[in-house]
Amino acid sequence: MGTGTAGTAEGGGRERPIVIVGASLGGAKAAEALRAAGHQGGIVLIGEEHERPYERPPLSKGYLLGTTPREKIYVHPPQWYGENDITLRLGTPVVAIDPAGHTVTLADDGQVEYAKLLLTTGSVPRRLPVPGEEQDGVLYLRRVEDSERIKEVLRPGARIAVIGAGWIGLEVAAAARAAGAEVTVLEAAELPLLRVLGREVAQVFADLHRDHGVDLRFGVQVAELTGTGGTVSGVRLGDGTTVAADAVVVGIGISPATGLAEAAGLEVDNGVKTDQHLRTSDPDVYAAGDAANAFHPLFGKHIRVEHWANAVNQPQTAARAMLGQPDAVYDRVPYFFSDQYDLGMEYVGYAEPGGYDRVVFRGDPATREFIAFWLADGRVLAGMNVNVWDVTDPIRELVRSGRAVDPKALADPGVPLGEL
Template sequence: MAASTAFVTVGASLAGAKAAQTLRDEGFDGPVVLLGEESERPYERPPLSKGYLLGKDERETVYVHPPNWYAEHDVELRLGATVTAIHPAEHQVTLADGSRLGYAKLLLTTGSAPRRLPVPGADLDGVHYLRRLADSDRIKQSFESASRIAVIGAGWIGLETAAAARTAGAEVTVLEMAELPLLRVLGREVAQIFADLHTDHGVDLRFGAQVAEITGAEGRANGVLLADGSRIDADAVIVGVGITPNTQLAAAAGLDVDNGIRVDAHLRTSHPDIYAAGDVANAFHPLLDKHIRVEHWANALNQPQIAAKGMLGQDVSYDRVPYFFTDQYDLGMEYTGYVEPGGYDQVVFRGRRDTREFIAFWLAEGWVVAGMNVNVWDVTDLIRSLVTSRHQIDPARLADPDVPLDELLDRPGSMA
């Protein structure tokens, strides 16, 4: 049997679609196959907890490409096609129908799955997990009939869905095991700002809350029982307690797996003809000099472009600074950089926290390792430059809104 010349991607997501687009943009004229287990063509996930969930964005806006784009660019988009095994030695994948498909290069953009809550009642009707477009549709429908909504988990998904539910007019209770929302991600100083934001909009925040059971009647959720015996009545429950990378195929194929599919800076796995990108990839980052796995939209958008170029033999690596954003009520923010829990020694604020118009900078040994602009716009590129400069910067000048950020780049070593 002749070796396949096809470039195959497993995962018809934003990452998969961007990889296919890059292959064509770079002039590859061989077969391109995009395999997706969903029935929907590739779409973006941020709107599912933001504009689309709020009813501000039309359904068509969530898709990566128009319906005819794939045929026009000779990309074979196979929906409802579940891959059950990868055979690296044979350069083939097996599909659920038993057929095999050969590849010259393989890209894994298998993404991640919501963590399920391991308590009784977690699978009752009216309990929602948000990952797919259909999930967002169901949650949006619940807003039309539910007057009381419980949200379990105060991470980004939990807070964004809580904001959407409040905007829709529901009474909302958020249950979080930690002391503050986003505590591991942002640290105490900035996490408090998001707690105050939701409290100001009428959300009942319950911290140190351990869920014991989701209660129900006639097969449908009607509340949440906590370990301390208290109970929160709810017509619908939204669970957002994190995601787990979908590494099962990679692990079964013998690829290196460690908190995701382990890849190098070129996004190549332990097999030279297999690459991975997006949520599932634990990639070596040249700037940070470590492997990191980032679960945000910007990675799904940008990593597959590098992976596709690498599949074509180009000497490229992925060194973009991590980026994500959120919109909650009247707060919009962008975060640029990377900080592990406890990986900073100071937070510097520039602007006014009382009106939620500021920039927060996380510093480690005088270096800016991350910055978050809240209701302050057109500064992301400057924040990215501060992060990548790897220079010590005077915190007093960083906090002073009268000192332009670009001046800090011009004179990075000024430690007054």
């Protein structure tokens, strides 16, 4: 199903369209950006899901909590695509890309020609490699129907085991507790989000969830998902203990969806590798969002960011680049956010594990109202504001400037961030 029309081969006998593979937030934003930039030619947006493009953050936040209605998750209203002359093909997996022939092949053997191609294929959840993973009641979160399945099991008294204490796992745990479920979080590391935030800040999230009644178990290995009659009933750990569970939510990370790109001969390395214009190793193929490992001129390296802001902003650069605008460069400072219980946070910057030498706090982490800064040689690599608002712009400027700052002044709430 879809909006607009498309034959077996698009573009025959007329100018080839720009084709976007991945009817995601990134794909929809790219189509919007192309029209905003004045592109008058055809745009074909192809997605394997039957839902029109929607945003994913609500799936583990407001939509899962039941506070965000379904109609609010969509990027555009259904009529928007037709009104903007965008051919939207849903429920239509792309199975191959032919860069030489400038065509994509669909699962029904149809072909779509393209002048330029943008890949917004996103990512896929990593599967749990243990026996029993295939049972009913073992849930992953990526699509709207996944969120709905999880929502169904979040009820008072239900025993929910969450495997993985990353952002998705913790947000699901918070939603489960809000629904009155009993929650156990199982994590191989010593603390939640340890690799992302480091020990000092990770402890804040451990304390937060314990204060809300979550049973956190760190340094554990999952050996098997037990069950009866094909339905999960528990998680057996490496030490032989079993955690009883009515449902198991697995959140152990995602992998970029690069299969199409790799089969087409594009350069792939932790994502589809692109330059700062989001152009891949083929000059007529671009990539954006979770799937793109893009060269970032501010950091002088390729980075892949798995967050909402990239899916919103990278397609704007890709659209302008596909239209031949040489100044289209993606150099935004990475940003993401999370909401858990009464804690809201925003993170700006890029601090790799082991890439910083100290963490400076402005405010007391114990109060859950503070800003944390990750520094290397006195330079601010990233900052995270927790229940402190309207500070992302000065934090972003500190990151972008690359200048050394006085850690004492950074920690002093009396010194405006804009004066550092």
